[in-house]
Every structure is written in structure tokens, then in C-alpha cells.
Amino acid sequence: MSHHIIEFKEVFFRYPDGTAALRGVSFRIVHGESVGVVGANGAGKSTLLQHLNGCLLPTSGQVTIGDLNLTAATRGEIRRKVGSVFQNPDDQLFMPTVFDDVAFGPLNLGLDKAHVRERVESALSRVNGLALKNKPPHHLSAGEKSAVAIAAVMAMEPDILAMDEPAANLDPRSRRSLIGLLKTFQHSKLVASHDLDLILDVCERCIVIGEGRVVADGPSEDILSNRTLLEANNLELPLSLQRR
Amino acid sequence: MNFHTQYFDLGRLDRLSYRRTAVHSLDPRAKVIATGLFLVTVVSFPKYDVAGLVPFLLFPVLAATLGEIPIGFILRKVLIVSPFAVFVGIFSPFLDTRTVAVIAGLPVSAGWLSFASILLKFALTVSAALLLVATTSFPGVCHALRRLGCPPIFVSQLLFLYRYLFVLAEEAMRIVRAWDMRAFAGRGRGATVFARLVGVLLIRTLDRAERIYQAMLCRGFAGDIPRLGTLRLRSVDLVFVAITAVFLGACRFFPVTEGIGLLAQGIWR
Amino acid sequence: MHMADALLSPAVGATLWAGTAAVGGYASKKLKVQINDRTIPLMGVLGAFIFAAQMINFTIPGTGSSGHLGGGMILAILLGPHAAFLTMASVLTVQALFFADGGLLALGCNIWNLGVYPCCLVYPLLYRPLAGEGRSPGRILIASVLSVVIALQLGAFSVVLETLLSGRSELPFGAFVLLMQPIHLAIGIVEGFVTAGIIGYVAAARPEILESVAAARPVGAGVPLAKALTVFALLAVLTGGAFSWFASTQPDGLEWAIERVTGRGELSEAERGVAAVLRGLQEKTAFLPDYGFKAAAAEPAPAAPAAAWPGIEAGTSAAGVTGAAIVLVLVGLIGLGIRSAGRRPGSTP
Ligand SMILES: Nc1ncnc2c1ncn2[C@@H]1O[C@H](COP(=O)(O)OP(=O)(O)OP(=O)(O)O)[C@@H](O)[C@H]1O
Ligand SMILES: [Mg+2]
Numbered sequence: 031m032s033h034h035i036i037e038f039k040e041v042f043f044r045y046p047d048g049t050a051a052l053r054g055v056s057f058r059i060v061h062g063e064s065v066g067v068v069g070a071n072g073a074g075k076s077t078l079l080q081h082l083n084g085c086l087l088p089t090s091g092q093v094t095i096g097d098l099n100l101t102a103a104t105r106g107e108i109r110r111k112v113g114s115v116f117q118n119p120d121d122q123l124f125m126p127t128v129f130d131d132v133a134f135g136p137l138n139l140g141l142d143k144a145h146v147r148e149r150v151e152s153a154l155s156r157v158n159g160l161a162l163k164n165k166p167p168h169h170l171s172a173g174e175k176s177a178v179a180i181a182a183v184m185a186m187e188p189d190i191l192a193m194d195e196p197a198a199n200l201d202p203r204s205r206r207s208l209i210g211l212l213k214t215f216q217h218s219k220l221v222a223s224h225d226l227d228l229i230l231d232v233c234e235r236c237i238v239i240g241e242g243r244v245v246a247d248g249p250s251e252d253i254l255s256n257r258t259l260l261e262a263n264n265l266e267l268p269l270s271l272q273r274r
Numbered sequence: 275m276n277f278h279t280q281y282f283d284l285g286r287l288d289r290l291s292y293r294r295t296a297v298h299s300l301d302p303r304a305k306v307i308a309t310g311l312f313l314v315t316v317v318s319f320p321k322y323d324v325a326g327l328v329p330f331l332l333f334p335v336l337a338a339t340l341g342e343i344p345i346g347f348i349l350r351k352v353l354i355v356s357p358f359a360v361f362v363g364i365f366s367p368f369l370d371t372r373t374v375a376v377i378a379g380l381p382v383s384a385g386w387l388s389f390a391s392i393l394l395k396f397a398l399t400v401s402a403a404l405l406l407v408a409t410t411s412f413p414g415v416c417h418a419l420r421r422l423g424c425p426p427i428f429v430s431q432l433l434f435l436y437r438y439l440f441v442l443a444e445e446a447m448r449i450v451r452a453w454d455m456r457a458f459a460g461r462g463r464g465a466t467v468f469a470r471l472v473g474v475l476l477i478r479t480l481d482r483a484e485r486i487y488q489a490m491l492c493r494g495f496a497g498d499i500p501r502l503g504t505l506r507l508r509s510v511d512l513v514f515v516a517i518t519a520v521f522l523g524a525c526r527f528f529p530v531t532e533g534i535g536l537l538a539q540g541i542w543r
Numbered sequence: 544m545h546m547a548d549a550l551l552s553p554a555v556g557a558t559l560w561a562g563t564a565a566v567g568g569y570a571s572k573k574l575k576v577q578i579n580d581r582t583i584p585l586m587g588v589l590g591a592f593i594f595a596a597q598m599i600n601f602t603i604p605g606t607g608s609s610g611h612l613g614g615g616m617i618l619a620i621l622l623g624p625h626a627a628f629l630t631m632a633s634v635l636t637v638q639a640l641f642f643a644d645g646g647l648l649a650l651g652c653n654i655w656n657l658g659v660y661p662c663c664l665v666y667p668l669l670y671r672p673l674a675g676e677g678r679s680p681g682r683i684l685i686a687s688v689l690s691v692v693i694a695l696q697l698g699a700f701s702v703v704l705e706t707l708l709s710g711r712s713e714l715p716f717g718a719f720v721l722l723m724q725p726i727h728l729a730i731g732i733v734e735g736f737v738t739a740g741i742i743g744y745v746a747a748a749r750p751e752i753l754e755s756v757a758a759a760r761p762v763g764a765g766v767p768l769a770k771a772l773t774v775f776a777l778l779a780v781l782t783g784g785a786f787s788w789f790a791s792t793q794p795d796g797l798e799w800a801i802e803r804v805t806g807r808g809e810l811s812e813a814e815r816g817v818a819a820v821l822r823g824l825q826e827k828t829a830f831l832p833d834y835g836f837k838a839a840a841a842e843p844a845p846a847a848p849a850a851a852w853p854g855i856e857a858g859t860s861a862a863g864v865t866g867a868a869i870v871l872v873l874v875g876l877i878g879l880g881i882r883s884a885g886r887r888p889g890s891t892p
Contacts (some may be wrong), residue, residue, distance in 0.1 A: 124434065133501075169288075198476045277598075393549070395549035399547075399646045403643055426571075439595070442595040475596060478751060484585055487581050
């Protein structure tokens with residue numbers, strides 16, 4: 031199924047202030063693959079993920095999502111396929127109540143009201159957030175905000191999921207249910223995180239980014255057990271592997 | 275008022291508005307209209323009228339009690355903003371000294387009457403506004419405004435303002451805390467440092483606005499903000515507005531206070 | 544300085560509301576055609592920013608007292624007049640609701656005093672020509688200080704006028720003006736420097752950000768603004784005049800109704816004593832509306848000398864008409880100002 035393919039070819043990206051955040055990133059993700067993106071702070075993970083939905087356009091190189099090359103003209107269509115969870119949920123939850131926020135995407139997809147309601151409720155219950163429905167986002171805890179941000183994306187039923195630090199503020203139990211949720215998502219997904227155990231659990235493949243380049247790319251078990259590689263990138267062995 | 279008090283008061287008032295009581299569950303439009311009627315009626319009382327205003331206290335008291343809003347909290351907020359009205363009113367007793375009544379042997383000047391009237395109106399109008407937000411979630415007020423004919427652009431950005439008010443206030447609070455920790459004995463508290471701090475806050479805000487816009491685009495935003503219409507006027511709401519209107523009309527057009535006074539005198543005799 | 548409900552008469556409140564609503568309707572109509580997708584979230588978030596920044600106090604040099612940011616001018620610099628006006632209006636709305644600053648009826652006055660002057664009048668007329676397109680810190684400083692000072696002076700003077708026209712306070716005009724204007728001069732100078740400091744800081748630290756904001760900012764479409772404003776001004780004056788006329792005639796009619804409903808007989812005993820004294824007083828001081836004393840006198844006095852009524856009516860509508868005239872003049876000035884700013888190349892609002 032070509033429409034769930036993600037391909038980066040020699041992607042360079044430079045911020046307006048001159049910071050070169052990506053310096054030639056190439057990889058290809060096929061349908062149904064679940065890929066972790068790890069690396070030190072400032073390595074370029076968030077920058078890379080923002081290319082998936084066209085929030086950023088490559089300075090040079092090419093990003094292909096499904097059958098479409100990412101350009102200013104195609105990014106509207108690409109955004110319908112790719113659901114993105116941002117690093118900071120406050121930026122993502124912009125509507126005045128949780129319900130309105132989760133409904134924002136489905137309404138923009140042009141669904142009818144009954145359908146929208148249904149989607150909102152099912153997305154919220156998948157993240158255990160149904161009780162938060164009528165609250166304003168600013169009254170939620172950090173973890174609840176993350177959960178709602180995920181629900182807001184899930185409610186759009188995207189073909190591809192891109193998540194930046196989805197578990198950053200979650201308590202262990204919510205983190206566990208997020209892992210369960212991610213495992214049920216059948217399509218391609220890209221998860222950037224410093225939580226290497228989560229990556230190990232959810233992703234069969236792992237890409238290490240360092241200074242805007244792909245430093246390593248392979249099965250998670252191999253990469254996340256390579257102590258020298260990890261330590262060179264400010265990372266540590268996942269806890270579950272340290273015990274062995 | 276220091277930053278923390280303001281910040282926590284803001285949060286407290288906002289939280290009150292998400293309670294569930296009979297008052298909270300009234301349609302926001304009904305409450306906005308009733309509050310508007312109330313304000314116009316109160317303000318329309320002439321300068322020297324004090325007695326006629328008194329029955330109107332019923333309205334805030336009912337709203338606060340039925341809505342389970344702590345009255346002390348509302349009163350404190352009323353006091354905090356009172357200085358300007360007090361300042362403007364306090365001159366009346368000295369400038370308008372004609373005696374208009376003798377109460378318990380003391381001559382009362384017209385100025386005192388008008389001062390009392392200003393204070394009473396102030397307490398009534400300010401508490402009515404506070405009680406409106408305390409019993410109606412702000413998004414509710416906004417949707418009411420939208421349905422009552424406010425321009426959609428204004429309402430949309432009002433909702434954004436509300437959403438990010440708390441986020442930015444929190445950010446400002448972090449900045450203020452960091453500032454307090456490093457500004458000692460009044461040094462470093464001046465306008466120059468303030469301008470720099472607010473400049474930092476502004477840069478962060480503008481960056482945030484861009485990220486929010488990107489997040490909106492990612493969820494299919496194409497220029498207007500869709501919403502599921504969830505407001506529905508019930509008969510309770512209509513009854514509420516009708517009762518309010520009758521009450522206000524009665525108190526405005528009939529000397530209720532005096533009537534009650536006369537009645538009491540009659541009974542006492 | 545926020546105007547308060549308690550100091551307002553319905554006529555003045557309604558006139559200013561009409562003026563504000565007219566400008567607001569006009570601004571949102573303009574925005575709808577000029578708007579770009581980014582503008583609404585940008586406006587909302589900047590409104591929240593102004594709100595948050597206003598919660599921070601700083602020490603005013605040499606006085607030890609504390610000041611805070613007004614915000615109208617910063618918004619106008621960042622967003623342009625129309626969007627800035629609407630944003631300022633919503634900041635004041637939230638303030639009226641959450642902090643009870645002013646009140647909901649006085650909100651019309653407050654939006655007028657703190658929104659229309661800086662955003663729609665001073666910014667296009669004064670700030671733009673002075674600051675120009677360049678980002679020279681010196682020009683930004685001079686333009687900000689002058690603009691903020693003038694906007695605040697206009698605002699403070701309007702508070703005085705609104706209070707006096709409402710006739711709820713005894714404060715003599717001269718004293719009130721002498722009190723308000725110097726205070727606001729001091730506040731304005733400090734605020735002007737702070738505004739320049741903030742804009743200067745952002746321009747130095749992140750010059751590209753001001754440019755991207757300028758790109759997101761709605762562009763003027765060159766519609767004959769002055770013409771539209773004139774229509775709105777007329778509308779405002781008519782509404783204001785009609786309302787104050789209504790307000791002035793209504794109490795009489797009501798009084799008559801009250802007398803009929805309550806009946807004279809039972810009440811007549813109250814006419815002895817205080818009420819009689821009052822009526823005597825009232826006849827001596829003819830300028831006092833007789834209904835003003837009714838409550839104090841405990842009962843509606845028998846119909847006051849008929850000659851008193853037209854006087855009252857004239858008094859109330861005089862306030863409405865004066866208020867409306869002021870709105871007309873100000874809106875006219877805005878129209879003229881924006882048009883003349885619009886003629887200058889490169890400074891289309
Ligand atoms: N808006 C921006 N403007 C300029 N430079 C930026 C911007 N955002 C990020 N950068 C820079 O780009 C580089 C990559 O940043 P990015 O946010 O992608 O890192 P990251 O891998 O997500 O880090 P973290 O683990 O801390 O989230 C960093 O050097 C950062 O300083
Ligand atoms: Mg990141």
C-alpha cells in the first residue's frame with residue numbers, strides 16, 4: 031500500500047536564524063512499520079517530525095508521503111493523512127474545551143454532527159479521557175493534556191501517526207495504556223522520544239539522529255542494546271535491557 | 275495587588291464557572307440578557323436614589339447562593355476595584371451639602387445620598403458582572419455573544435484569548451518568580467528590566483502563536499473555526515428571563531422599598 | 544483608568560456603546576476581507592499576552608509606585624489598527640468580566656477610551672508617520688512616547704467627560720481635569736518608554752519575527768474608510784440621541800404610571816414632613832430632577848410643577864446629544880486621520 035509510505039531523500043533544513051537542524055536525512059518507512067526516533071537534545075528529532083505534516087518544508091531534498099511529494103501545494107492533502115502529536119500539548123489544544131478541541135479535526139474533515147460526536151467519544155475513551163470532556167484544557171494536568179492531544183489526533187483517524195515525546199508527562203499507568211494504544215494503531219507510525227523503553231516496546235525499528243544526520247538505523251533491539259552507540263548520542267541503555 | 279493574587283483569583287473564578295448548579299445550567303444567553311437588563315435598570319436610577327436600589331441586592335445574592343459562589347470572594351474582588359468609584363463619589367458629600375432629610379435627628383445632605391447611591395450601584399454592577407462569569411463558563415458567554423449578534427471574528431479571537439490567558443499568565447508567573455528571586459531590595463525592579471522581561475514574553479508568545487497556527491493546520495484548519503452548536507434554550511431559561519424582567523421592572527417602576535417601609539410602619543402602629 | 548458602571552448614566556453608556564459597537568463592527572468587517580488564516584490565533588494569543596503582561600507590575604522610577612502596561616499601542620504596532628482594536632476590545636471584555644475592572648455597561652466607554660484612541664486614532668495618525676517603516680530605535684522611542692502619552696490623555700479626558708455628562712458625581716470639571724491629566728501624563732511617559740523598550744528588544748533580538756508578524760498582519764484594501772466611518776458615526780449619534788431621548792421621557796411616563804398604580808390616597812400622609820420639606824427645597828433648586836428625590840422622600844411626591852419636566856428632558860438629552868456630538872467629532876477625526884495616513888505612500892493602514 032503505497033499510501034502509507036514515508037520517504038526522506040537527502041533532506042536538509044535550515045531555520046531562518048541559520049541553524050542547520052537537518053543535514054541530509056534519508057530513510058524509507060513502509061506501510062505498517064513502527065519506527066522510533068531517538069537522539070540527544072537538539073539533535074533534530076522535532077524538526078524531522080515537523081516535516082511529516084508540512085509544518086516545515088525541506089530547504090533541499092525531498093519528502094514523500096504516500097504518493098505525494100511534500101510541497102507547499104500538497105501539504106494540505108498530506109495533513110489529512112498524517113496525524114501529528116506535538117511536543118507541547120498546550121500548543122496543540124487550542125480550543126476552549128476538551129470536547130471542542132477533539133471535535134475540531136473531525137469537523138474540518140466535513141463529518142456530520144452525529145459522526146463527530148461518536149468519533150470524539152471513542153477517541154477520548156481510548157485515552158481514558160472521557161471524563162475530561164467538558165473541561166477547559168487549562169484545567170488539565172500535564173499528563174491529561176498529553177492524553178487529550180493524542181485523542182484529538184486519533185479522532186481524525188490518520189493513516190500515519192507522528193508523535194513527539196508522547197509519554198513525556200504521563201504517569202506510569204497512563205504511559206502503559208499509551209503503549210497499548212500505540213500497539214493497536216495498525217498503520218505506519220513515527221515516535222520521537224527519550225523514553226527508550228517505550229520505543230523498545232512499541233517500535234520494531236529505530237533511527238538514531240545526531241546533529242541533523244541519521245547516525246544509525248536498524249532493528250530496535252540491536253540499536254538500543256548498543257551501549258557505545260547510545261552513549262555517543264547522550265543516551266543510555268533502556269532500563270529493561272540494563273537488568274540483563 | 276500582586277501577581278500571585280491576581281493569578282490565583284483568575285483561576286478560582288474560572289473554576290467556579292465549571293460547577294454544576296441550577297444557575298450554572300441555565301442557558302448562557304439567558305444569563306447574558308438577564309445581566310444586561312439588570313445593569314441597565316440599576317444604572318438608570320437617578321442620582322439621589324438609594325432606597326430604590328436596595329431591592330436589587332436580591333439578584334446578586336440569589337445568584338451567589340443558588341450558584342454556590344462564595345460571597346466573601348466576590349466581595350473581596352468588588353473591594354479591590356472600588357477605589358476609582360469611591361474617589362469620584364467621595365467629593366459629593368462635600369460639594370453638595372443641601373440637607374434633604376433628617377434621619378434619626380441627623381441632617382443628611384444630598385451629597386451623602388448621591389455618594390451612597392454610587393457605592394450601591396458600584397457594588398451591584400460589579401458583582402453582577404463577576405457573578406455572570408462565576409456562573410457561566412467563559413466559552414458559554416462567548417457562544418452567547420456570538421448567537422446574540424457579535425461579529426464572529428471577535429468571538430473567535432476572544433475564545434483564543436481565553437484559552438491562552440492561563441497559559442501565558444503561567445508563563446508570566448514563571449518570569450516574575452525568576453525576577454523576584456534575582457531582584458533584591460528594590461534594585462532591578464524598574465521599567466527597563468520590565469521592558470526586557472515583557473519583550474521575552476512577547477517573543478515566546480509570537481513563537482507560540484506560530485506553533486498554534488501550525489497545529490491548527492495539521493488538523494485541517496482552513497480559515498474558519500467549526501463548532502457543534504450545543505446551546506438549546508429550554509423553557510426554564512425563558513421563565514428565568516421573564517421572572518428577572520418582571521422583578522427588575524417592579525423594583526424600578528414601583529417604590530418597593532418605600533411600600534415595604536410603609537407597610538411595616540402600618541403594622542407597627 | 545477604567546470607567547465604572549456606577550458613575551454612568553444609561554444615556555452616556557449607551558452612546559459610547561453605540562460608538563464602540565460601530566467601530567467594532569466596522570473593524571471586523573474590514574478584517575474579514577483582509578484577514579489571513581494566521582490572524583485570528585495571533586490576535587487571541589497577543590490579547591492573552593497583553594493580559595498577562597498587565598498583571599506584572601514594575602516600579603516607576605523616582606516614585607516608588609508601580610505601573611503596568613496599557614497595551615493598545617503595542618497591539619497596534621504588531622497587528623495594525625483594525626485587528627488591534629478588536630484585540631484590545633476583547634482584552635477589556637475579559638478584564639471587565641474576570642477582574643471587574645470597570646463594568647459591562649462601562650465597557651463601551653472603556654473600549655472607546657483605551658481601544659479606539661490608541662489603535663484607530665493615534666497609531667495611524669501619529670505613530671506610523673513618526674516611526675516610519677524603518678526600525679530606528681530613536682524614532683521608535685519618540686513615536687511610542689508621544690503616541691502613548693496622547694492616547695492616554697485623550698482617554699483620561701474622555702473619562703472626565705463621560706463622568707460629567709452622566710451627572711452622577713459632583714466633581715467640578717476643572718478639578719477633575721487637573722487631577723486626571725497630569726497623572727496620566729506621568730503614566731503615559733513611563734508606558735511610552737516601556738512600549739519602545741519592548742518593541743526595541745524584539746526588533747533587536749528577533750528581527751525576523753516582527754517581519755513575519757507584519758506578513759501575517761491583515762493588509763488594508765484601500766476601501767474609502769472615511770466614508771464608512773461617517774456612516775457609522777451618524778448611526779452612533781442617532782442611536783445615542785434616540786436612546787437618551789427615550790431615557791429622558793420614560794421616567795416621566797413611568798412616574799405617572801406609578802402614581803396611578805399605587806394610588807395617591809394611601810401615600811398622601813407621607814407628603815407631610817420630609818416630603819414637604821423636600822419639595823420646597825426642590826422648587827428652590829430647580830436644576831435637580833424631582834424624581835431624584837423620590838426615594839429619599841420615601842414616596843412619590845404629587846406631580847411636580849409641569850414646568851420642571853421639559854427642563855429635565857432637555858438636560859438628559861443634552862447629555863446624550865453632547866456625547867453623540869463628541870463621538871461624531873472623534874469618529875470624524877478618525878476618518879480624516881486614517882484617510883490622510885492612507886494617502887501617504889507606504890503607510891496604508
Ligand atoms: N524555531 C527555531 N529556530 C531556530 N532554531 C531552532 C528552532 N527550533 C529548533 N531549533 C534548533 O534546531 C536544532 C534541532 O532542534 P529540535 O527541536 O529538532 O531538537 P530535538 O531533537 O527535538 O531536541 P529535544 O530532544 O530537546 O526535543 C537545535 O539546535 C535547535 O536549537
Ligand atoms: Mg524535540
